Amino acid sequence: MSDLQLAGRAATTLVEIIRNIKPDQLDAPTPCAEYDVRKLINHLLFWGPPLEGAGRKETVRPPAAADTEVDLTGGDWAAELEAQVGRTAEAWSQPAAWEGTTRVVGPTELPATMIGGMVVCEMVAHGWDLAQATGQKPDWDDELLAFVHEEVSRTAEQGRQMGAYGPEVSVPASSSTLDRVLGIIGRDPDWRR
Template sequence: MATQTSDLLAAAAPRTVAVVRQITDDQLDLPTPCRDFRVRDLLNHLYEVVVNFQGLARRSTVTWADKPDHLTAGWRDRFEAETGRLVEAWADPASEQGVSPGMGMPQQVVGGMAMLDLTVHGWDLAVATGQAYEPAPEVLPALHELTGQLATTARQMGVFAEEVPVDGTLPELDRLLGATGRDPAWSPAG
């Protein structure tokens, strides 16, 4: 089976997996558009998101307190496999029903948050490591809507930085990045 969430995750995931696969070990200490996160830190965070949101799809209890280093032997292959499991977990129609006991918000919003992290952090990692990134176009309308719903709370919680004003005529990705507190013109050189 499939759900709207799993279809969108399936569209978004391969683009981020492709970026992750191209990151070399000598790039792990490079800065990223995420304040206080080096490439290594952001990869570990995104790995944790991919794993924990599998549990959230099943309404399992997840912990964000553990911060293991996922970048051990074979991490690129494991990231791809875990991302596939994320899509599978959200393909169960029950994953979109009701309210998340762990997050206190509708399950569809929780699934959208996984898609948002894959897309925005895919761009973060790409720009930090000198790669091109083109998001799945079909996910952008849903991500704009979700970002609008979450922005105020996400900023209060420090999940989003302050909005970066972006010209409304720029591409959808640039507008999404600005809404999440990123400068679409960011570069490692500053």
């Protein structure tokens, strides 16, 4: 699978999850401890434009200094989030997105492959968070999960230092690729609502 297909594959499953979230589930807890469903949706809406912009080599500022300072879940949040996920996937389906360097916010340029990998991993990880919180059973293909596993394995220490990953959760070596990904990023694969 080429890098150009990764975001699209991750986005397809994330969009299915978004479409199946019911209004009465917005206050449900998620495995991402600091977020309930509404706050996680807000987080995705908040960071979507900067991540899309990074794929286009454009700096797009989020609407506030932090996602806790703004609520973007008013109105038809599901349609807005679905559209944003689609735009982000489209931006990262272009060859130029993965070339050279780019930035999300601020002056620091990072390898585009690192940011692209982060985008794909975020779609899978937060998709899983939302699915667990709302009783869904999403399915990601093996190639996509192998890519995500490689990415999070490579960036785990940096992710923890930045606060993006929690402390590693021990999972058996015989666990599925998804469960091993979840353990690396600090999620308990057995988390239940």
